[in-house]
Amino acid sequence: MARFEPKKVAxxxxxxxxxxxxxxxxxxxxxxxxxxxxxxxxxxxxxxIVSKLISEGVQSENIxxxxxxxxxxxxxxxxVELEELYKAYRQTLNPTGKVYIFMxxxxxxxxxxxxxxxxxxxxxxxCELFISGSNSNLLSGELATLLSGRYVEFEVFPFSFPEFxxxxxxEINAESYRKFLQSGALPELFNLPNEEMKQNYxxxxxxxxxxxxxxxxxxxxxxxxxxxLFVYLVNTASNLISITNIINFFASKKRKTNYETLSSxxxxxxxxxxxxxxxxxxxxxxxxxSGNSKYYLNDLAYRNYLYAGYGYGIGYLLENAVxxxxxxxxxxxxxxxxxxxxxxxxxxxxxxxxxxxxTLQLTEEQTIEREYRSLKLIDDNFDKFVVSMDDYKIPTNxxxxxxxxxxFDDFLNE
Numbered sequence: 064m065a066r067f068e069p070k071k072v073a074x075x076x077x078x079x080x081x082x083x084x085x086x087x088x089x090x091x092x093x094x095x096x097x098x099x100x101x102x103x104x105x106x107x108x109x110x111x112i113v114s115k116l117i118s119e120g121v122q123s124e125n126i127x128x129x130x131x132x133x134x135x136x137x138x139x140x141x142x143v144e145l146e147e148l149y150k151a152y153r154q155t156l157n158p159t160g161k162v163y164i165f166m167x168x169x170x171x172x173x174x175x176x177x178x179x180x181x182x183x184x185x186x187x188x189x190c191e192l193f194i195s196g197s198n199s200n201l202l203s204g205e206l207a208t209l210l211s212g213r214y215v216e217f218e219v220f221p222f223s224f225p226e227f228x229x230x231x232x233x234e235i236n237a238e239s240y241r242k243f244l245q246s247g248a249l250p251e252l253f254n255l256p257n258e259e260m261k262q263n264y265x266x267x268x269x270x271x272x273x274x275x276x277x278x279x280x281x282x283x284x285x286x287x288x289x290x291x292l293f294v295y296l297v298n299t300a301s302n303l304i305s306i307t308n309i310i311n312f313f314a315s316k317k318r319k320t321n322y323e324t325l326s327s328x329x330x331x332x333x334x335x336x337x338x339x340x341x342x343x344x345x346x347x348x349x350x351x352x353s354g355n356s357k358y359y360l361n362d363l364a365y366r367n368y369l370y371a372g373y374g375y376g377i378g379y380l381l382e383n384a385v386x387x388x389x390x391x392x393x394x395x396x397x398x399x400x401x402x403x404x405x406x407x408x409x410x411x412x413x414x415x416x417x418x419x420x421x422t423l424q425l426t427e428e429q430t431i432e433r434e435y436r437s438l439k440l441i442d443d444n445f446d447k448f449v450v451s452m453d454d455y456k457i458p459t460n461x462x463x464x465x466x467x468x469x470x471f472d473d474f475l476n477e
Contacts, residue, residue, distance in 0.1 A: 087112065087217060089191070094183050094210060096202060097195040099219035100336035100361050101276070102268055104250050105195040106130065108219060109165050112193060116163060124156040130167040142174040149182070161189045170196040170280075180209040197276055199334045220391050221248035221362045223472050224384070237454045240469035244380040247364020258368075265368040269293070269337070276335040283331060288313075288320060292328050296338050296358045297370050301379040303343075303355040303398065303405075329358075336361050341386065344397030344409045346418070346441055357398050359386045378423040381468060382407060385421045385450050392475040404437040416445040425451050425465075438463050 087095055089112070097105045113126055127149065129136060139145060149164070164182065169175045175194075182190040201207070202216065224243050225235065230253050233239040246252070247265060255261045273290060277283050295309060306325050313320050332338045339359045343352040360366060363380055389396045389410045399406030399418060408419040418441055420434045438447045439461055447463045450471055457465035466474055 089116070092183055092191070092213070094179055094214040095193045096214050096216045097193070097219050098199060098201055098216060098336075099195075099197070100221075101197050101272055102249055102251060103219050103221050103336070103361075105197075105219045106167050107250065109167060109193055109195060113163075113165065121163065122158070125158040125160060126163045126165070127152050128165045128167075131171045132168055140171070140173060142172065142176075142178040145172055145175065145178045149178075153188075161191060164190050164192045166192070166194045168196060169194045170198050170201055176204075176207050176209050180213075183210075183213060197272075197335065198280070199336060218390070220387060221364075222250065223248070223388065223391055224469065225472050235469055235473075237452060237467070237469055240452070241377070244363060244377055244384055245367055247362050247367055249362055249364055252364065261364075262368045265364045269365065269369065272335050272337055277331045281327075281331050283328065285320075285324070288318070288324070289328050289331070291318070292325065293332060293337060293365075294370060296329075296332065297360060297366050300338075300358060300360050300366065301382040303357055305355045337365070339386070339390065341396050341398050341408075344399050346399050346401040346406065346409065351397065352400065359383045361387075376423075378421075381423060381450075381452065382421045385419065385468065385471060388472050388475060389419075391472075399437075401437060401440050404440060406437050406441070418445060418447045420449045422449065422451050425449065425453055425457055431460075435460055435463055 087108075097108060099105055109128075113128060116126065117123060129139070129145075129148070131137075131139065139148065153162075166172075166175070166179075172178075179192055179194065182188075183192050202210065202214065222230070224240060227233075227243050227246075227248055228235050228239055231239075231242075233242070247261070249265070249268065251264060252261050255264055273286065273293070277289060278286055283289055291313075292309070295312060306322055306329070309325050310320060310322065329338075329340075333340055337360070339361060341357045341359065343355060344350070345352055360383055363383060366380070386396055386408065389408060392412070394410040394412045394417075397409040397411070399409040406418050407421045408417075410417045410419060418438055420438055422430060422434045425431050425434065434449055438449070441447065448466050449457070449463060450466050450468050451457075452468050453465070454467065456467070459465070
C-alpha cells in the first residue's frame with residue numbers, strides 16, 4: 064500500500080525550501096504541479112506539505128503518497144493500474160472526507176492525466192492532488208489538455224543564495240556570495256563531507272538525468288554526443304550561440320552531426336532542466352528573435368565540480384546566478400537587443416518588466432560606460448538595473464539603479 068510514511072529528514076531541514084511552498088495554497092480543487100530537475104527538492108516540498116496537513120489535523124489515512132522511484136511501485140505503469148491502487152487504498156484504509164493524493168515523478172505512469180483529471184473533479188469523493196515530474200513537457204501533451212485551466216505549476220530550482228546562507232550559517236555579504244558562485248546549490252550537496260564526494264554526486268545526477276530522463280525517454284541514439292553537447296553548453300554558458308556555431312565546433316573536432324540532431328538534443332537537455340535557454344528579445348519591437356540564444360545552467364555545480372578547468376571566469380557564473388534568481392522569482396527571462404547593443408536580461412512577469420545588466424565590477428570608467436550605455440538607449444519607463452559585485456552602493460545614473468549581487472534575491476522578494 065502506497066501510504067505516506069514519514070522519512071528521516073537530512074539536517075538541512077532548518078532552512079531547506081523555507082520559502083518554496085508558501086505560495087502553494089491548499090484547500091482548492093486546482094491540481095498543484097511541481098516540476099524541476101531531479102534532486103532539486105520536489106519530493107522534499109511534497110513531504111513538507113504532507114507534514115503541514117498532518118500538523119493541521121488531517122488524518123494520516125487521508126493521505127496517499129505515491130513515489131514512482133520506490134522499488135515496490137516500479138511495476139505501476141498506467142492510469143488503469145493507478146486507479147486500481149487508489150481503489151485498494153480506499154478499501155483498506157477507508158478514509159472519510161477529503162483525500163490528499165501526492166504523486167512523485169508521475170511522468171513514468173502512462174496516461175496519468177486521465178486519473179488526475181477524474182479525481183480532481185470528483186465531488187462525491189473529494190480529492191486534492193499534488194504531482195511532481197522531472198520533465199518540462201509534463202503538461203504539454205495532448206492528454207494534458209484535459210487539465211487545461213485546472214492546475215497551477217511551480218518550477219523548483221536548487222537553493223537560492225539566501226537559502227544557501229541559511230544552511231551554511233553564513234552572513235549575506237560579498238564573501239559568502241563568492242562562495243555560493245563557486246560551489247553548487249543542489250540540496251544533497253550540503254550533506255556531503257568533502258569535495259570528492261560532491262564531485263561524484265554531481266556527476267551521478269548528470270548521468271542519471273542523461274540516461275533515464277533523456278536516453279530512456281527520447282531514445283537518444285548518440286550518448287557520447289549528448290554528453291559532449293552538455294559540456295559545450297557548460298563551457299559557453301552566458302554566451303550567445305547558435306546551433307550552427309555548435310555544428311562548426313564539432314566539425315573542428317572531426318565530429319559529424321547535423322542541425323536536426325543537435326536541435327533535438329538541446330531540447331532534451333532543456334526539458335530535463337539541465338540547462339535553460341534565454342531567447343533574444345527586441346526591446347523596440349517587443350517580440351522574440353529567432354537565431355542565437357544564451358544557455359544557462361540549472362545549477363553552477365555542473366561547472367564548478369565537473370568542468371572547472373574551462374576558461375570562463377566568475378563574471379559568467381554571476382550572470383548565470385542572476386538568471387536563476389529571476390527565474391525563481393517567476394520571471395520570463397530574455398536577452399535584450401536594442402540598436403545593435405545587448406541588454407543582458409529583459410525580465411517580464413505579468414505587467415512588470417525590468418532591464419538588467421550584470422557585470423563583475425564597476426571600477427573602471429570604460430566598464431561603467433559599456434554597461435550603462437545599452438540601458439540608456441531604452442526610452443520606455445520600465446525599471447533599469449545594473450547588478451554587480453561592488454561592495455558599495457553606486458549612485459543612480461539617469462534613472463538606472465545599482466544592486467549588489469548578494470542583495471538581489473531579497474530585492475526580488477520585496
